[in-house]
Amino acid sequence: MGKTLCVIFTLLLLICFCESDDRLTPAKPLLPGDKLVSNNGIFALGFFSPDPENSTTANSYIGIWYHDIPERTYVWVANRDNPTGSGLSGKLVLTNTSDLVLSNSKGRVLWRTTNNITTGGDGAVALLLEAGNFVLQSRNFTQIWQSYDHPTDTILPSFKLWANYKTHTAVRLVAWKGPQDPSTGEFFLSRDPGTGLQILTLRGTSKYWRSGLWNGAEASDKNGFMWSQIVDDGETIYSTYNTGNSSARRWHWKLDYNGDLMLRISSGQSWMPLFKRPDDGCRRYGSCGPFGYCDMFDKICRCLDGFQPAHGFGASPSRGCVRKENLTCRGDHFLTLPEMKVPDKFVYVRNRSFDECTAECERDCSCTAYAYTNLSSIVATGGPSRCLIWTGELVDSEKAGMLGGNLYIRLAGSPVNTTKSGVSVVFKIALPVITFLLTLTCIYLVCICKQKGIQVNKETLKKPALKHLSTSQEVWDQNLEFQSIRFEDIAAATNSFHDTNVLGKGGFGKVYKGMLEDGKEVAVKRLSKGFDQGIEHFRNEVVLIAKLQHKNLVRLLGCCIHEDEKLLIYEYLPNKSLDQFLFDVARKSILDWPKRFNIIKGVARGLLYLHQDSRTTIIHRDLKPSNILLDVEMNPKISDFGMARIFGGNEQQESTRRVVGT
Structure with missing residues (x-):
């Protein structure tokens, strides 16, 4: 019992x-x-x-x-x-x-x-x-x-932040009134009910912060991995985020009572913000005024190219900017502004190609700018690419780095004639005179140097034009499979090598982002005129890369030799180089293990091709994160063959007497 x-x-x-x-x-x-x-x-x-x-x-x-x-x-x-x-x-x-x-x-x-x-x-x-x-x-x-x-002020994993762009309705988060008062506060957050493409924080009825086009976000930490997905079912767009393990559920988005949207992760005892907007500086909605933009790195307002402060150069750009030269419609051109968070108040046009989007803005004189934004991370019923068009003022722009995209803005005049009207008049008067004098000078020099020139050319033909590589094979004079591009076309594509187009720089010189006339984006390597090994570096890249074809090697599209300018034109890879992810606190979280493993495999495949499978055995000699470029899908491509060496077919080892690379 x-x-x-x-x-x-x-x-x-x-x-x-x-x-x-x-x-x-x-x-x-x-x-x-x-x-x-x-x-x-x-x-x-x-x-x-x-x-x-x-x-x-x-x-x-x-x-x-x-x-x-x-x-x-x-x-x-x-x-x-x-x-x-x-x-x-x-x-x-x-x-x-x-x-x-x-x-x-x-x-x-x-x-x-x-x-x-x-x-x-x-x-x-x-x-x-x-x-x-x-x-x-x-x-x-x-x-x-x-x-x-019925959310309050917090987004948890698997919560759907939705907006119906046909009925113009959206779910809302509403902040607390104060740190110890959970009643309805003055800030609320929702997807843009008109398009569903961006997230808005409002203070009452006024916009307080705007995300720009929200394509999804990823972040990782020692506690796990978080990803977000955006779905468009043809009527409603919603985003949701999830985490890789149960401990990582201690993440959340929170709309604070003071209007800040924060992505927070638990440190075990308290919370650490990984993302905070608008934070300090100029990220609040419209704080830089019409045609101004917020430089997220310096946290100050600047004017878009082709504009100046509305109240003179002594005024603050936060009051807005005005055009330096008024538009004339048919005589205007479009300037490419890279890495920009798109302005607000755009017209969202679906199912347009890039050329159709460009043509639609060019033929409409009221169109002040357009963008062709890739929304590939959105699971949508239509195509992933979208055409955005602006009329009137551009408001709430931001220089957003790798998170931004290209903005094409309408400016007066041709691409090479963007100076003030007074200077243009001087050139109109002086140009014919200068042209006449130069013509006479050229005729004189041709007559004096004709005989000497013939003799020099004969002697030059006996020598290689550029310093030969350390190789037993003569490869410079072979038929290389790339095109020669005019210097004028490269200058136009890079806005005359403007600083805003600089992608990076090193001991060899600078790399610029450019767009050719056909709309193709390229990366232009401009070798420094004072670079000691410039000729050899240039020749090495042209000879080697033009002969290589592999998906994990950067593709050379062409080159240009113009006076003392030496330029190499490559395919443009939007995610730039691996070092910008590995060594940046904010960006390294994007590289989760699957992406890292994919990069490792891609680099290994590229090296195997160079060492064993290419027509000539090539040793790179300067492989480092800054020379591994990433395409839009984070696939790696090895670049910068300026220090590479070619081995003979039967060679298995090589010695060097000087240190190269890093």
Whole structure:
């Protein structure tokens, strides 16, 4: 008998310990002091007072918070604008009609859910899920209601931030009124209900911050990996983010009471922000005025190219900018501004090619700018590319680095005639005179040097034009498979080698981003005139890369020799070089392990081709992260063959007497 009682008692204990405390039933109301805890122990739901020092007399609320973090952090509040009342207690009940009802000790209903279930509440249950979502289910597991449909100020994993661009409606987050006041504050956040492509923070009815086109985001940390996805079903666009493991669920987006949107991760005891906007500086909406932009690196306002401060050069650009020269429509041109967060108030045109987008803006004299933005990370019903067009002023632009894209802005005059009108007049007068004098000078020099020139040319033909490589093979005079590009075309493509087009620089010189007349984006390496090994470096690249064909080697499109200018034109790779990810605190989180492993394999394949599979065995001799470029899909391509060496067919080793590379 005693053994039987012991067994029964043990079973009762097991039943007691196994019974979940993550649910609410009609027979089990939630009272002050009670709480529901998710199965993974991360989230808890119960009554709370935002002022713990006066919890006995202060207002109380029903909310969800992180259960395993000492710093009490609330992610959802049910009755934020209707507390229990000072000194009163509350009770949360699941009724027989499958409604959740919160009332205070005087019987006053403070908050409730409603549903269309008419079969009674037998078997209905309210559950606190592991992701922090509080759901109400019927007895056949049909979801009746969930807290994710009624957010407060926090986005948790798998929450959908949606906007219906046909009905112009969107789900909203609303910030707390203060650090200890969960009532409705003055800031709220939602997707742009007109297009769904960007996220907006508003202060009342005024825009406070704008994300630009939100293509999805990725971040990683020692606690796990987080990714986001954006889906367009033809009517609604929504974004959601998830994490790679349960511990990484201690991430969230929070709209703070002061208007800052933050991506935060738990350090175990408190929270660390990985992303914060608008933060300090000039990132608040429109702070740089019309035709101004915020330089995110210096955190100051500047004027777009072709514009100047509206009130003179002594004024602050934050008051806006005006054109240096008025538009004439048919005589205008478009200047490429790289790495820009697109301005606000664009017209979103679907299903347009780049050429169609360009033509649409060029033929409309009221079109002030256009962009062709790749939205490849959006799972959409249509094509991933989108045409954006602006008319009138450009507002809320930003120099956004690798997160931005190309903005094509309409300016007056031809690409080479962008000077002030007064200077242009001087050139119109002086140019014919200068041309005439130069013509006479050229004729004189030709007559004097004709005989000497013939003799020099004969002697020159006996020598190689450039210093020969250290190789047993003569390769410079072979028929190389690339085109020669005119210097004038390269200068036009790079806006006359403008500083805003610089992609990077090194001991050899600078690399510029350019766009050829056919719309093709290229990278132009301009060797420094004082570079000691310039000729050999240039010749090495032309000879080697032109003969190589592999998906993990950068492709040489052409070259140019113009007087003392030596230029190499490569395919443009939008994600630039690997070192800009590895050694940048903000960007290295993008390189999760699958991306890193893909880069490792790609570099290995490229080296195997150089060492074994190419027509000539080539040793790179300067392989480093800055010489590994990444395309739009983060596939690697080895670049910079200026220090490479060619081995003979039977050579297995080589010695060098000088140090090269890094």
